[in-house]
Amino acid sequence: MKSEKPLGSVIQGSLSQGLEVRLHPDVSVEDMRVGKFMVVRGERAHFFCMLTDVCLGTSSERILANPPLPEDEFMQAVLAGSGTYGTISLMPMLMLTPEPEEKPVAVNFATGRGAKTQKGETFAVSEKSTLMPVKTIPRHFSQVFDATERDFRLVFGWEDDPHRRNFAIGKPLDMDVPVCIDLDRFVERSNGIFGKSGTGKSFLTRLLLSGVIKKQAAVNLIFDMHSEYGWEATTEGKQLNMVKGLRQLFPSQVEIYTLDPASTRRRGVRDAQELYLSYDQIEVEDIALVQKELNLSDAAIENAIILRNEYGKSWITQLLNMGNEEIQDFCDEKRGNKASIIALQRKLMRLDDLKYMRNTSPKNYIGQILESLDAGKHVVIEFGSQANMLSYMLATNMISRRIHSSYVQKTERFLQTKNPSDRPRQLLITIEEAHRFLDPATVRSTIFGTIAREMRKYFVTLLIVDQRPSGIDNEVMSQIGTRITALLNDEKDIDAIFTGVSGGQSLRSVLAKLDSKQQALILGHAVPMPVVIQTRPYDEKFYQDIADTDWENMPTETVLKAAESAKYDLGF
Numbered sequence: 001m002k003s004e005k006p007l008g009s010v011i012q013g014s015l016s017q018g019l020e021v022r023l024h025p026d027v028s029v030e031d032m033r034v035g036k037f038m039v040v041r042g043e044r045a046h047f048f049c050m051l052t053d054v055c056l057g058t059s060s061e062r063i064l065a066n067p068p069l070p071e072d073e074f075m076q077a078v079l080a081g082s083g084t085y086g087t088i089s090l091m092p093m094l095m096l097t098p099e100p101e102e103k104p105v106a107v108n109f110a111t112g113r114g115a116k117t118q119k120g121e122t123f124a125v126s127e128k129s130t131l132m133p134v135k136t137i138p139r140h141f142s143q144v145f146d147a148t149e150r151d152f153r154l155v156f157g158w159e160d161d162p163h164r165r166n167f168a169i170g171k172p173l174d175m176d177v178p179v180c181i182d183l184d185r186f187v188e189r190s191n192g193i194f195g196k197s198g199t200g201k202s203f204l205t206r207l208l209l210s211g212v213i214k215k216q217a218a219v220n221l222i223f224d225m226h227s228e229y230g231w232e233a234t235t236e237g238k239q240l241n242m243v244k245g246l247r248q249l250f251p252s253q254v255e256i257y258t259l260d261p262a263s264t265r266r267r268g269v270r271d272a273q274e275l276y277l278s279y280d281q282i283e284v285e286d287i288a289l290v291q292k293e294l295n296l297s298d299a300a301i302e303n304a305i306i307l308r309n310e311y312g313k314s315w316i317t318q319l320l321n322m323g324n325e326e327i328q329d330f331c332d333e334k335r336g337n338k339a340s341i342i343a344l345q346r347k348l349m350r351l352d353d354l355k356y357m358r359n360t361s362p363k364n365y366i367g368q369i370l371e372s373l374d375a376g377k378h379v380v381i382e383f384g385s386q387a388n389m390l391s392y393m394l395a396t397n398m399i400s401r402r403i404h405s406s407y408v409q410k411t412e413r414f415l416q417t418k419n420p421s422d423r424p425r426q427l428l429i430t431i432e433e434a435h436r437f438l439d440p441a442t443v444r445s446t447i448f449g450t451i452a453r454e455m456r457k458y459f460v461t462l463l464i465v466d467q468r469p470s471g472i473d474n475e476v477m478s479q480i481g482t483r484i485t486a487l488l489n490d491e492k493d494i495d496a497i498f499t500g501v502s503g504g505q506s507l508r509s510v511l512a513k514l515d516s517k518q519q520a521l522i523l524g525h526a527v528p529m530p531v532v533i534q535t536r537p538y539d540e541k542f543y544q545d546i547a548d549t550d551w552e553n554m555p556t557e558t559v560l561k562a563a564e565s566a567k568y569d570l571g572f
Contacts (some may be wrong), residue, residue, distance in 0.1 A: 035532030046095065047137070048093055048095070183212055188525075189461055191482040195486025196488055209222065220380075254378045255378070275365045281361065284301065299340040354386060354394070389433070397447060407458045470490065481525035482523070485521045494511055
């Protein structure tokens, strides 16, 4: 645990703009890092803050006009702390307001019990002391301290908390203490993992999905565009190293379906199940989603609706088998546009190139996936060589729409019967290149826009993985519960991350200063306050840790009651 040496004093600030702190003379400004977690001890409350900026100040303009020479170390030392000083900007996120010491209780912040910590220290905290959103600021000259292990555990909890499904996703930049997210709160809303290419989004996603699977917070449906989550994946760098996928970590809980069986077998995955789709499962909405990829006009989509109204589910098969005379007769009778229908026919022939597409499906593969999800199995759908955007967007939308429809029916039955056994399992759907599905032009045509807006009404939420959050519709971004963001450089993308986030402007500098690898800013529903972390390594130690705890031994009812009664909603 760090020493309790004060670092500086609050000299001015406001609730909206944050606090300005002047560092004490013996504290080097070079030890301050943007994103640090710090604590201000006020007269009546402790304030948990994030460091958002570092500045240099002087007491006189004369020093700036006539600075000491580089070799004049004596004069530099004389001026340090008085004539020259460092300041930092803090944004208060939470406050802890102790009640009068009526019933002090010794709390171990590592275990949650009234016993001594590993350091042999106990902390007197009132039973009524609670964390809450910041509603005021500390008085002048309140002292600022580095956050201790105790502070991190007080705010973010601990992984083996028996009352919550906490999962350690990383640690602070300057301490070796786990930072946990609440998985129950994580899966009950749609979430996003963002970052530019090469920042480790896939590793972060595997990390989170492993935690969700291990602690049984939800069942997962993962659309694995680049075959990175199922069996194994490669790491970036000079040396080619392989890391385990979810199937290797949880062989009895994860099933792999493949839209390209040959490619999957070539990569050494032996027990993947084949998955095929058929033309009669394609809706006009699915075609509208890939309108750009097929280079279709709006008139072609309108004529597709006419064909669908006439032929029902077999409209694509009927269209592909039509000759020119049949098309002319159809247009004369149904007032269709011949040129648009011929163009639609020609461009839909590209669907024959998709290896997983059939005229009719030999069996109900989507029903098979639903049975796996109902049984608590986690499903990874691999695309293999079929990873182009047309293939990925079409299959993902088709499958998700049917699964969502099934969940709507299950939820309505549950609301009618009120029988706990009818309650659908919480489903988390993971999609990559999310801006393709959720951009303002197509968000109304995709099931994912519906899921993001409905949030947890039907027990289905999204985990979207994307490098261009600015391409996602603002309404959808405002509904994202938890945002885990690696480095972004584009100003539009940074603005999009803070859409709908109170006080987000103060965090812009924090996000812009992240390292390009293994660092992320977490904010939103699953954490009580924004925090910058060094992400947990996805390595052999993680493989061992993830298999240590048997969460299934804990009764689900106990977890749900604890989650409902926990006073943990802090307004982010």
